Amino acid sequence: MMTMDRKEGQTLFEVTPEISHFAELCEKNNAIDKELYTKYEVKRGLRDLNGKGVLAGLTNISDVCAKKIVNGEEVPCAGNLYYRGYNIKDLVQGFLKDKHYGFEEIAYLLLFGELPDKTQLQTFHETLVERRTLPPTFVRDVIMKAPSRDMMNSLSRSILSLYTYDPHADDTSIPNVLRQCLNLISQFPMLMIYGYHAYNYRMGEDLFIYAPSPELSTAENILMMLRENKEYTKLEAKILDMALVLHMDHGGGNNSTFTTHVVTSSGTDTYSTIVAAMASLKGPKHGGxxxxxxxxxxxxxxxxxxxxxxxxxxxxxxxxxxxxxxxxxxxxxxxxxxxxxxxxxxxxxxxxxxxxxxxxxxxxxxxxxxxxxxxxxxxxxxxxxxxxxxxxxxxxxxxxxxxxxLDLPPSLYTPIFAAARIVGWSAHRLEELKNVDKIIRPAYKPLAEYKEYVRMDDR
Incomplete structure (x- = not known):
């Protein structure tokens, strides 16, 4: 059996002189003259200099409006965000006036395209509650083993592991994908909080794992499961709930949602799609x-x-x-x-x-x-x-x-963003599956000159 001593094993996590040399070659041979982007009218970031995006699809789910037409010209205006045609300001004002939490109501709107009445909202709430569970021994066998200091990576691993428990993991029919999405929306707070506690336990802190309460909203459960004493104020829960609503979706073109469309178009499964979106959201230019x-x-x-x-x-x-x-x-x-x-x-x-x-x-x-x-x-x-x-x-x-x-640990800031945005990702995945049966494949202009192969001894 081949063994590796400690010194050799360390090189896996070090930039060695050889790696530095290879990196120099990467930088040298990957550099592209910035003027060429202008010459060939390449829309870097799929946006022009004025911030207008390249039209890549159609969506009914949400709209981001930052301009208006004045005398036939586009001019900047105060920004507005619409969920299924409803202004986010009106939606927030609505559930605040009615004195109930907004996450479940707005999730229903984004997923199904219309505002629920009291009976529909109660049914939807009960559907989410019954899915606030994980497979037997999942916490022990997946979350507690090799916990990561990065909660986004921990979440991604847990989501990919859930694939193995799903007997219909690769079924991309709308009913099955909706089932998977509702499962993940319900399970996400547990995966996030349990992963955080597991890492802290590995670092020597006390371990406490609380089951979510069926009487509590998503925001309340996050605060309850996170805190050892389970206590939180009404204002804390209300503001966290609002944060979840505000982060749920932001048009089809934001980086992680566009990733959802791209990966969905390949025909892959829901778990892989959501993890791809998670990888995008993790970046410091996006959710981080x-x-x-x-x-x-x-x-x-x-x-x-x-x-x-x-x-x-x-x-x-x-x-x-x-x-x-x-x-x-x-x-x-x-x-x-x-x-x-x-x-x-x-x-x-x-x-x-x-x-x-x-x-x-x-x-x-x-x-x-x-x-x-x-x-x-x-x-x-x-x-x-x-x-x-x-x-x-x-x-x-x-x-x-x-x-x-709110005394939330920084390592959970981006996961909380993801706990909200997974609703939008789910809605966009369902929309892509319903309407577009074509893989997304944009074009890149090649710049390298064609060359004749040179035999090893002649290089």
Missing amino acids: ANVKVTQMFDDMMEKVSDWEDDDEVRRYLTDLLDKKAFDRKGLIYGMGHAIYSVSDPRADIFKKFVKQLAREKGCEKEYALYEKVEHMAPEVIAEKRKIYKGVNANVDFYSGLVYSM
């Missing part, structure tokens, strides 16, 4: 952005001695853009969006309740700093960069602060 926002503000609060000093805050923001502060990427995280240029409606809704939560948690000073940066950052960016459209705070700007005040 809220973690970056909180890390950036943690650094800012440490480096800026007086949070009320406009000049000092401005200097820090300038250092961010000059790659002198935080992660030296030249970005002010949470500012700007691919579509919105005047305002992100999700951020606008969130902000109204963030201030209320800040008062309850005694975080008024932190909130004031966020508010200051929200107003100041667009000015600083405009001074330093050529921008083709407006810059505004996006939903990630405030969601990180909200999750922090």
Whole structure:
């Protein structure tokens, strides 16, 4: 039997001199002149310089509106988000006035295309409740074994493992895919929270695994299962529920939802499709952005001695853009969006309740700093960069602060995003299966010249 000593095994996780050499070849032979993208009219990111996306499909599920027609021309306007034609602001106002949680109601709307009445909503709630379960020994055999410090990876592994328990895993008929999607929507909070506790247990902390309660909403169950004492306030649950609603969907063109369409078009199974979307959402330019926002503000609060000093805050923001502060990427995280240029409606809704939560948690000073940066950052960016459209705070700007005040661990910020967005992914998967029987395959222009093969001895 071939064995590997410890020194040899370590090279699996090290960049060796040989790897560095190969990496140099990768960089050298993969570089493309940026001017060629303009020459061949390539829409990098599938968007033009004005932020308009390449039309790649049709959808009934949601719409992101950031422009209006004035005198025959498109001009930026306050952003609006529509779920199945309903303005998100109206939907949120509706369930808040009716004093019930919104996740289940809005999930019904996105999945089935219409708002439920009381009987339909109760039936849907009961359907989700009966699916809040995992296969016998799944927690022990899958979640507890080799828990990952990255919860998105832990979730992905759990979802792929559920494939093996499903006798109809590869059936892509609408009824079966809907069954799978409802299962995953219901199971997601458990997979997320149990994975978090399993890793902490491996790190030496106490282990507690609570079963979800059939009487509680999705948001309430997340808080209850996460906390050892099972306690939470009504305001905490209401704001987490709102966060889930605001993150449920965002048009068909966002990176993870487009991934859902692409992977679904190949004919693969639901579990693989959702994991592909998860991999996309994990990225710091997509769902991982809220973690970056909180890390950036943690650094800012440490480096800026007086949070009320406009000049000092401005200097820090300038250092961010000059790659002198935080992660030296030249970005002010949470500012700007691919579509919105005047305002992100999700951020606008969130902000109204963030201030209320800040008062309850005694975080008024932190909130004031966020508010200051929200107003100041667009000015600083405009001074330093050529921008083709407006810059505004996006939903990630405030969601990180909200999750922090809710005492949610940063490792769960992106999974909570996913716990909401899985509803949108499910709706888009069902829509793709119903309407399009064609694999998505865009074109790339080849640049390499054709060459004659050279024999080894002649190289």
